[in-house]
Amino acid sequence: MQDAPARAEGDGPWSQLIIRGVTLINGTLAPPIGPVDIVVEGNRISQVVTVGAPGVPIDARRRPVLKEGGKELQAEGMFLLPGFVDTHVHIGGSQAPMAEYVFKLWLAHGVTTVLEAGSMNGLDWVLKHKRQSEANEITAPRILAYTRFGMGASQPISTEQQTLDWVRQNAQKGADGIKFFGAEPQIMETAIKENKRLGLRSKAHHSQTYVGGWNVLHSARAGLNSMEHQYGLPEALFQDRKVQDYSLDYNYQNEQDRFGEAGQLWKQAAAPFSAHWNKVMDELIGLDFTLSPTLVIYEASRDLMRARRAEWHEKYTLPSLWEFYKPNRQAHGSYWFSWGTEQELNWKENYRLWMTFLNEYKNRGGRVTVGTDAGFIYALYGFSYVRELELLREAGFHPLEVIQAATLNGAQLAGMESDIGSVEVGKLADFVIAEENPLANLQTLYGTGAIRVTEDNRVVRVGGVKYTIKDGIIYDAKKLLADVENIVSQAKQSDQYVIKQPGDVD
Ligand SMILES: [Zn+2]
Numbered sequence: 001m002q003d004a005p006a007r008a009e010g011d012g013p014w015s016q017l018i019i020r021g022v023t024l025i026n027g028t029l030a031p032p033i034g035p036v037d038i039v040v041e042g043n044r045i046s047q048v049v050t051v052g053a054p055g056v057p058i059d060a061r062r063r064p065v066l067k068e069g070g071k072e073l074q075a076e077g078m079f080l081l082p083g084f085v086d087t088h089v090h091i092g093g094s095q096a097p098m099a100e101y102v103f104k105l106w107l108a109h110g111v112t113t114v115l116e117a118g119s120m121n122g123l124d125w126v127l128k129h130k131r132q133s134e135a136n137e138i139t140a141p142r143i144l145a146y147t148r149f150g151m152g153a154s155q156p157i158s159t160e161q162q163t164l165d166w167v168r169q170n171a172q173k174g175a176d177g178i179k180f181f182g183a184e185p186q187i188m189e190t191a192i193k194e195n196k197r198l199g200l201r202s203k204a205h206h207s208q209t210y211v212g213g214w215n216v217l218h219s220a221r222a223g224l225n226s227m228e229h230q231y232g233l234p235e236a237l238f239q240d241r242k243v244q245d246y247s248l249d250y251n252y253q254n255e256q257d258r259f260g261e262a263g264q265l266w267k268q269a270a271a272p273f274s275a276h277w278n279k280v281m282d283e284l285i286g287l288d289f290t291l292s293p294t295l296v297i298y299e300a301s302r303d304l305m306r307a308r309r310a311e312w313h314e315k316y317t318l319p320s321l322w323e324f325y326k327p328n329r330q331a332h333g334s335y336w337f338s339w340g341t342e343q344e345l346n347w348k349e350n351y352r353l354w355m356t357f358l359n360e361y362k363n364r365g366g367r368v369t370v371g372t373d374a375g376f377i378y379a380l381y382g383f384s385y386v387r388e389l390e391l392l393r394e395a396g397f398h399p400l401e402v403i404q405a406a407t408l409n410g411a412q413l414a415g416m417e418s419d420i421g422s423v424e425v426g427k428l429a430d431f432v433i434a435e436e437n438p439l440a441n442l443q444t445l446y447g448t449g450a451i452r453v454t455e456d457n458r459v460v461r462v463g464g465v466k467y468t469i470k471d472g473i474i475y476d477a478k479k480l481l482a483d484v485e486n487i488v489s490q491a492k493q494s495d496q497y498v499i500k501q502p503g504d505v506d
Pocket residue numbers: 088089090117373
């Protein structure tokens with residue numbers, strides 16, 4: 001994995017930054033309001049001042065005064081949101097071995113904070129980039145490191161003492177939390193509780209190899225902060241079975257079995273709004289348990305061609321990533337051995353039931369966040385974030401609720417809500433600025449923009465994030481994307497690489 005290079009992008013920080021005349025869409029469910037001037041001093045928001053009404057000239061007398069050495073950013077007609085939080089990421093890997101590529105795709109889509117789920121490049125590597133990002137020595141979102149449980153242990157963890165030792169060492173090393181995949185119940189219980197006692201956070205992908213003995217209810221009761229994906233939740237909702245209806249020749253190492261049958265999980269769970277469904281939901285909400293569904297990472301399962309032919313692949317997907325996505329019995333998440341109508345219909349129904357749960361969870365006061373898990377299954381960094389916003393919209397969230405999930409909810413899950421997640425006096429200067437209203441069309445946030453036909457019948461692209469501001473440093477989002485495009489075209493040049501569809505003959 002290539003380290004991120006020293007920061008060569010971004011303007012600032014300045015002693016004072018004033019963003020002028022923007023329409024604010026906060027993460028708090030407040031409706032849009034503008035024009036406002038937003039003042040940042042010493043990387044903290046010091047004022048949010050309403051300076052007029054739409055469609056009429058701004059009243060100059062109400063405007064905050066620029067101090068010497070300060071910077072003004074004219075943003076009249078634009079929309080400003082809190083910086084986005086992605087609650088489930090991996091910083092590349094062998095399939096995308098350049099931190100710069102991944103970081104720029106995130107920042108270009110407004111992602112200013114990421115929860116790194118597993119520290120797959122090694123905890124030291126992640127912590128080094130976390131520190132460099134904190135100091136803005138590299139161009140990257142702020143990073144929170146959740147170490148994969150048991151990573152680096154000299155032997156597999158099997159006793160209470162080994163569990164305690166590992167959890168304490170992880171905290172000492174400076175990790176922010178633990179990412180679990182599951183373990184024996186006693187070990188899960190001990191690890192989650194000790195980690196919480198030490199003040200760290202925890203998230204779990206409840207692997208199907210363990211959900212028979214420990215599902216999301218067990219985790220929530222022990223004090224886990226969030227569940228990732230869907231696994232372990234349908235299992236908590238089982239009524240007439242203890243285990244999913246595995247086909248009798250199922251093999252977990254055969255990923256078409258694994259993902260094909262995972263697409264039939266929700267229909268085996270208690271029906272929406274049934275007594276058991278209600279009871280489990282209410283208990284999870286009562287435990288302040290967060291859902292990080294990462295709907296986008298499974299979307300290819302319900303519409304493979306959509307994910308595979310997404311218009312950004314040609315310009316922005318690295319050859320190594322494209323090769324990794326290809327149908328392959330050995331690569332993770334490349335389970336397209338014989339994937340067609342029946343599998344996709346199962347997944348469509350699975351999503352419908354899952355989304356019903358997510359929307360009602362939100363309605364009853366439960367916390368749902370925006371996570372992506374990009375880098376697998378045709379899901380590209382950054383672009384997947386916007387797609388996840390659209391999927392929550394599809395689940396029934398109002399666009400303002402989608403933005404809250406993306407910002408304040410993510411900040412709360414990270415334990416950082418006093419610093420980030422909304423635009424309020426005292427918080428850090430992390431913002432997303434867009435020329436189009438994202439509430440009216442979330443697709444305008446894609447780096448590839450949205451299609452518009454002008455009055456004189458020309459077809460144009462509009463949107464894309466205009467500026468991403470992190471710690472008061474202004475990044476030109478389109479420049480970041482141009483850098484990514486350049487990285488990809490250079491990677492293709494050496495062997496004249498062209499993206500081809502699976503099975504295509506030359
Ligand atoms: Zn993941």
